[in-house]
Amino acid sequence: xxxxxxxxxxxxxxxxxxxxxxxxxxxxxxxxxxxxxxxxxxxxxxxxxxxxxxxxxxxxxxxxxxxxxxxxxxxxxxxxxxxxxxxxxxxxxxxxxxxxxxxxxxxxxxxxxxxxxxxxxxxxxxxxxxxxxxxxxxxxxxxxxxxxxxxxxxxxxxxxxxxxxxxxxxxxxxxxxxxxxxxxxxxxxxxxxxxxxxxxxxxxxxxxxxxxxxxxxxxxxxxxxxxxxxxxxxxxxxxxxxxxxxxxxxxxxxxxxxxxxxxxxxxxxxxxxxxxxxxxxxxxxxxxxxxxxxxxxxxxxxxxxxxxxxxxxxxxxxxxxxxxxxxxxxxx
Amino acid sequence: xxxxxxxxxxxxxxxxxxxxxxxxxxxxxxxxxxxxxxxxxxxxxxxxxxxxxxxxxxxxxxxxxxxxxxxxxxxxxxxxxxxxxxxxxxxxxxxxxxxxxxxxxxxxxxxxxxxxxxxxxxxxxxxxxxxxxxxxxxxxxxxxxxxxxxxxxxxxxxxxxxxxxxxxxxxxxxxxxxxxxxxxxxxxxxxxxxxxxxxxxxxxxxxxxxxxxxxxxxxxxxxxxxxxxxxxxxxxxxxxxxxxxxxxxxxxxxxxxxxxxxxxxxxxxxxxxxxxxxxxxxxxxxxxxxxxxxxxxxxxxxxxxxxxxxxxxxxxxxxxxxxxxxxxxxxxxxxxxxxxxxxxxxxxxxxxxxxxxxxxxxxxxxxxxxxxxxxxxxxxxxxxxxxxxxxxxxxxxxxxxxxxxxxxxxxxxxxxxxxxxxxxxxxxxxxxxxxxxxxxxxxxxxxxxxxxxxxxxxxxxxxxxxxxxxxxxxxxxxxxxxxxxxxxxxxxxxxxxxxxxxxxxx
Numbered sequence: 001x002x003x004x005x006x007x008x009x010x011x012x013x014x015x016x017x018x019x020x021x022x023x024x025x026x027x028x029x030x031x032x033x034x035x036x037x038x039x040x041x042x043x044x045x046x047x048x049x050x051x052x053x054x055x056x057x058x059x060x061x062x063x064x065x066x067x068x069x070x071x072x073x074x075x076x077x078x079x080x081x082x083x084x085x086x087x088x089x090x091x092x093x094x095x096x097x098x099x100x101x102x103x104x105x106x107x108x109x110x111x112x113x114x115x116x117x118x119x120x121x122x123x124x125x126x127x128x129x130x131x132x133x134x135x136x137x138x139x140x141x142x143x144x145x146x147x148x149x150x151x152x153x154x155x156x157x158x159x160x161x162x163x164x165x166x167x168x169x170x171x172x173x174x175x176x177x178x179x180x181x182x183x184x185x186x187x188x189x190x191x192x193x194x195x196x197x198x199x200x201x202x203x204x205x206x207x208x209x210x211x212x213x214x215x216x217x218x219x220x221x222x223x224x225x226x227x228x229x230x231x232x233x234x235x236x237x238x239x240x241x242x243x244x245x246x247x248x249x250x251x252x253x254x255x256x257x258x259x260x261x262x263x264x265x266x267x268x269x270x271x272x273x274x275x276x277x278x279x280x281x282x283x284x285x286x287x288x289x290x291x292x293x294x295x296x297x298x299x300x301x302x303x304x305x306x307x308x309x310x311x312x313x314x315x316x317x318x319x320x321x322x323x324x325x326x327x328x329x330x331x332x
Numbered sequence: 333x334x335x336x337x338x339x340x341x342x343x344x345x346x347x348x349x350x351x352x353x354x355x356x357x358x359x360x361x362x363x364x365x366x367x368x369x370x371x372x373x374x375x376x377x378x379x380x381x382x383x384x385x386x387x388x389x390x391x392x393x394x395x396x397x398x399x400x401x402x403x404x405x406x407x408x409x410x411x412x413x414x415x416x417x418x419x420x421x422x423x424x425x426x427x428x429x430x431x432x433x434x435x436x437x438x439x440x441x442x443x444x445x446x447x448x449x450x451x452x453x454x455x456x457x458x459x460x461x462x463x464x465x466x467x468x469x470x471x472x473x474x475x476x477x478x479x480x481x482x483x484x485x486x487x488x489x490x491x492x493x494x495x496x497x498x499x500x501x502x503x504x505x506x507x508x509x510x511x512x513x514x515x516x517x518x519x520x521x522x523x524x525x526x527x528x529x530x531x532x533x534x535x536x537x538x539x540x541x542x543x544x545x546x547x548x549x550x551x552x553x554x555x556x557x558x559x560x561x562x563x564x565x566x567x568x569x570x571x572x573x574x575x576x577x578x579x580x581x582x583x584x585x586x587x588x589x590x591x592x593x594x595x596x597x598x599x600x601x602x603x604x605x606x607x608x609x610x611x612x613x614x615x616x617x618x619x620x621x622x623x624x625x626x627x628x629x630x631x632x633x634x635x636x637x638x639x640x641x642x643x644x645x646x647x648x649x650x651x652x653x654x655x656x657x658x659x660x661x662x663x664x665x666x667x668x669x670x671x672x673x674x675x676x677x678x679x680x681x682x683x684x685x686x687x688x689x690x691x692x693x694x695x696x697x698x699x700x701x702x703x704x705x706x707x708x709x710x711x712x713x714x715x716x717x718x719x720x721x722x723x724x725x726x727x728x729x730x731x732x733x734x735x736x737x738x739x740x741x742x743x744x745x746x747x748x749x750x751x752x753x754x755x756x757x758x759x760x761x762x763x764x765x766x767x768x769x770x771x772x773x774x775x776x777x778x779x780x781x782x783x784x785x786x787x788x789x790x791x792x793x794x795x796x797x798x799x800x801x802x803x804x805x806x807x808x809x810x811x812x813x814x815x816x817x818x819x820x821x822x823x824x825x826x827x828x829x830x831x832x833x834x835x836x837x838x
Contacts, residue, residue, distance in 0.1 A: 192696045192704035199693055202682035211665040211697040270684045
């Protein structure tokens with residue numbers, strides 16, 4: 001049994017991502033000699049490296065939900081808005097209700113959002129990009145209604161612990177992300193879901209003719225993504241002890257999609273890897289941190305990010321080998 | 333027959349083309365006279381579309397010469413072919429449906445003044461052009477607001493106006509009703525009278541005899557026949573399209589299972605409007621029912637209805653003595669049905685998944701998400717079926733897309749055998765696979781039948797199907813027109829039924 005667990009956690013083709021992450025870490029530690037330094041204070045690990053993992057947690061959580069969707073040739077643009085909704089609910093209820101109730105409400109809202117998307121895509125046959133665009137726009141409005149247009153702050157330290165506390169010597173968001181990774185792996189790879197998702201993404205007509213219940217799976221996958229997004233929203237709100245409906249999770253859907261794509265999942269569907277999607281989220285965050293450390297003006301951030309992303313994608317491209325051959329042949 | 337002094341309008345000699353080592357065209361000659369309407373016939377994969385594509389420069393030919401009016405031409409694109417005088421109108425009209433009729437007619441060559449399009453001048457010229465075809469329509473509205481027949485005529489008008497000498501019509505009548513067909517035929521006759529040579533690709537034999545002067549039949553990439561329509565009787569034509577040479581293969585037929593065996597599934601009045609006319613069908617254990625007929629006759633459609641891939645709107649199904657609903661492949665699968673579709677690549681395999689994953693897919697889908705097959709069970713099932721069906725290479729972890737067509741087909745059979753089906757529906761199980769795998773799959777069909785499986789096999793290979801079928805349903809024009817059993821199951825009888833029905837319809 002343990003052997004089997006290892007076999008499905010191991011990335012199939014993880015080399016480009018791992019190499020990219022190591023290179024970025026190396027550049028970061030060149031820019032800031034203390035980057036790789038770790039120290040323990042009050043029974044908790046501190047350091048820039050820990051920071052990268054901690055700051056990367058929300059996008060990593062989003063990527064865990066996004067990867068199976070993209071593997072089924074879908075996309076979810078609404079995750080940023082769902083984060084805002086969940087954050088707004090958690091922040092609004094935090095000081096008046098028990099933590100358990102707060103979490104159930106926030107996560108339940110995310111689940112409902114995911115189900116909504118899934119129903120639009122699977123039952124009404126809408127294109128995923130359009131179907132989820134609806135909630136991307138409307139969701140932020142819903143979040144603003146919940147916060148009544150204000151930035152809602154709270155003082156509940158139990159909820160704050162989810163964003164800034166520590167567990168087992170690690171910041172809570174890291175532990176939560178790892179737990180979600182393991183849970184998602186168990187759900188997806190421990191059941192037949194992974195195979196059926198990859199089959200549907202690879203050839204939905206063939207899968208339907210083989211008896212795969214593609215609709216139910218589609219709805220389930222979107223619902224799961226909503227749940228992941230809600231958790232990310234709770235972590236983000238807990239971190240700042242407040243909810244800002246306008247800015248929470250803003251544009252993070254793009255980072256999440258990017259993380260999944262960097263993790264080697266094709267937007268055309270098929271094979272996907274949860275571990276590599278999380279690794280993709282870390283690559284993005286490590287770059288963000290590196291640019292801050294370098295003292296480049298923050299305006300450079302997006303451009304540098306674009307270049308690095310292009311490099312990682314090119315490294316995965318099977319065409320690149322062909323292109324190299326072509327260039328070599330052109331030379332006399 | 334042509335007097336030697338007349339130069340044919342278009343003469344192709346020794347056209348050959350192979351894709352990945354398979355000969356799609358093998359030394360085909362084709363001659364088109366000025367003012368002639370020439371039918372180009374053949375079943376799927378006979379090489380019709382490859383011939384058209386090589387003629388019009390869509391794909392490069394491997395060998396062969398082509399003369400238009402005695403002048404050697406070698407178009408390398410449809411643009412060059414059009415310039416040379418060869419225009420093609422496809423079944424799916426290749427125009428822009430959202431642009432106006434006039435814009436479509438003059439796309440890329442709009443009359444301009446100072447670089448601006450002169451809309452009114454363009455419309456005036458469009459009206460004049462369409463008047464030649466007795467078509468008086470508003471040329472300013474989008475093309476899509478007109479019927480397919482008018483869209484075809486607009487496409488033809490555009491092609492002819494681009495100084496076409498040769499007009500290729502690729503299945504123009506497939507989506508037209510009878511009245512629209514007569515309109516199109518009038519246009520074709522008018523063009524022929526103007527000296528334009530027309531190549532007419534169709535599956536409707538009645539139309540061939542109604543309008544064509546000459547018929548060329550392709551089979552398996554070779555020229556099967558080319559003759560004046562009057563000299564090629566319908567029966568002979570059907571035989572040319574379907575049969576290589578008619579062997580009396582009936583001797584190899586196995587003894588039929590006893591007729592009394594209880595049917596596993598019975599379909600009564602089963603059908604769907606506009607898809608397949610209602611039919612009765614009984615599938616028995618150890619019994620093979622063959623579906624025979626020309627392309628487009630409703631073979632695949634029947635198979636899809638029986639599997640629930642297409643929802644029937646009339647009739648009832650009884651499986652194992654109980655009335656059941658059959659609305660989806662999932663329901664069919666739970667009743668013990670399996671289905672290997674004709675379109676292996678688009679509806680069968682999941683190319684990037686491994687052979688093992690493809691084999692266990694249907695079984696896993698039936699068990700549901702929550703009862704996953706362990707990796708050991710998957711390995712055992714895949715390994716056993718790979719050995720049983722001799723799938724090569726015997727590597728369960730290879731992506732199935734890298735296997736040859738025959739081995740992909742075997743893997744798809746394995747996918748359904750893994751579910752231990754009571755009824756297996758095979759649509760063209762031997763299409764596009766090499767001779768060796770061909771024989772193996774036929775052997776397998778016989779073996780499955782002997783083990784007591786009920787089979788429904790749709791096939792265009794008549795010599796093949798008569799060797800294993802206990803009963804043959806002959807289809808024509810999306811209806812089951814005859815049921816042959818026992819001694820009647822033979823190639824000549826099937827051909828006679830297809831041709832007889834064709835004759836009656838005229």
